[in-house]
Amino acid sequence: MKAKAFDTKIFKRILEYTKPYQRRFNGVVFFAIALSVFAALRPYLLKHTVDGYIQHHDAKGLLSYIVLMFVVLLAEVFSQFYFVYWANWLGQDIVKDIRNKLFRHMLSFRMKYYDNAPVGQLVTRSVSDIESIARIFSQGLFMIISDLLKMVIVLIFMFCMNWKLSWIVILAMPVLVIITRVFQKKMQLAFEEVRTQVANMNTFVQERVTGMKIVQLFNREDIEADKFSVINQKHNHAWIKTILYNSIFFPIADIISSLTLGFVVWYGGARILGGDATTTFGDLFTYTMFIGMLFNPLRQIADKFNEMQLGMISANRVFEILDTKDQIQDTGTHEAPVFKGDISFKDVHFGYIEGEEVIKGISLNVKAGETIAIVGATGAGKSTIINLLNRFYEINAGEICIDGKNIDDYTLASIRKQIAVVLQDVFLFADTILNNITLNNPEITMEDVVTSAKRIGVHEFIMSLPNGYNYNVKERGVMLSSGQRQLIAFLRAYVSNPSILILDEATSSIDTYSEELIQRATETITKGRTSIVIAHRLATIVNADKIVVMDKGHIVEQGSHAELLNRETGFYKNLYYSQFLVEAREEE
Known part of the structure; x- marks a missing residue:
């Protein structure tokens, strides 16, 4: 079954594994919210520092705001530590549970299943695919939540400060969102091909290493090397696609971010020079930070969504094995005594x-x-x-x-x-x-x-x-x-x-x-x-x-x-x- 860009059914199934760790899950969400608030609060405090104290040469007030900004920074660092640590810890515990469940499930399969299933593919599912599921939590889901929260809070601060400058940013965002969406779809297909080629390579190498004596006895080194070269080339091409899409997307995202910043500085500077009291130097200082905090997460969400897609594709493959019903029917109710042997x-x-x-x-x-x-x-x-x-x-x-x-x-x-x-x-x-x-x-x-x-x-x-x-x-x-x-x-x-x-x-x-x-x-x-x-x-x-x-x-x-x-x-x-x-x- 081919994984969708975002398969809600698979995602819900993955979340089922968070239930034994609900307190830690809630803690990660809490620190994601705290991190977003503290990150957006620092530039807002900078605006008041510039407009309220630097321009008025108030050294005492400046010092108190610097101390306040330092406290906010410590709170942000504290929140980021627990957010990153608990998110990765949660991901690894979930992976541990899924891997145990998968291995126990594989132990119950009939021999007929192993007659047809490539060993290398099963190894890939049990090791690298499951490890990719951990990245859904450590690099994907919670990072996306944190970035989205940060963007929402930043937008709230921006509109509270200066709605006219904010509209310049808002008008630029749909362009980046559309480009990001196209990028996500392309990367989903590319990553699916990468996982397929990785599984093929693992299967090929596993079989040849196991059967190396036969390979050498029958002088097939060159033939097998050529076969491996073909598989390796396909694997290489699959990864090059992901590199190409990254190489196109991120420069475009940087250009849009820089142009937006340029328009904000130009428009805001013109209003200040024109005597508009609603736009201040503090606004310009703050908006240079806010635009980065708004556009960089949007860029990074594409990266994080890649991790999510990779994890979802891997989860889909793992769940296919977990859903396989190929066990010997152990329906007997009698514990065998010491057999006589008839x-x-x-x-x-x-x-x-x-x-x-x-x-x-x-x-x-x-x-x-x-x-x-x-x-x-x-x-x-x-x-x-x-x-x-x-x-x-x-x-x-x-x-x-x-x-x-x-x-x-x-x-x-x-x-x-x-x-x-x-x-x-x-x-x-x-x-x-x-x-x-x-x-x-x-x-x-x-x-x-x-x-x-x-x-x-x-x-x-x-x-x-x-x-x-x-x-x-x-x-x-x-x-x-x-x-x-x-x-x-x-x-x-x-x-x-x-x-x-x-x-x-x-x-x-x-x-x-x-x-x-x-x-x-x-x-x-x-x-x-x-x-x-x-x-x-x-x-x-x-x-x-x-x-x-x-x-x-x-x-x-x-x-x-x-x-x-x-x-x-x-x-x-x-x-x-x-x-x-x-x-x-x-x-x-």
């Missing part, structure tokens, strides 16, 4: 894309404590079964049950708490090994981690690293080998003490030594637990209680290793002799 799929249908089914009516029963292996060609639907069991996606039809109860009836958190998954592609945070294992769960102690690590044989490996469990693995665990990352992921699953364990090709990309540790851990952790293994290596196949063979979204065979091999023809037998047997010979 799992059943009953005629389950599912597709990532509407009309394209990946799982085509499968039925599968897994008994408590049983270890099953799922095999099949790439794209057969093996990993999808795991995604559905964890409720990362909603099934299109059928039913999935654990311990005889539909998983939709359980609360989402209680299900996932009892299912541990070890993926082939391990993700580690830029944090210590300990925090990557516990994921900052206060229920898992250091003693639990060390005991578990010793039990599965990875304690020595961890202690061999600098700082042991406090070793920082950096972003995505780049300081560890793929096998080491896999061991950390396995220990992470183990210490959570799951009722159901899932290994999604967890040993497909590790060395023999690491695999031996994984096999030792598997034997330990699977005892008394239901385990589902997306099989890749032979050792995980032959030891399974049951092997499930999938092909093109269907379960085509089930049985033990021996039972499936005894069939004269079959998917598993062909797969075994074409892939697993070759692997077994290589390992001998």
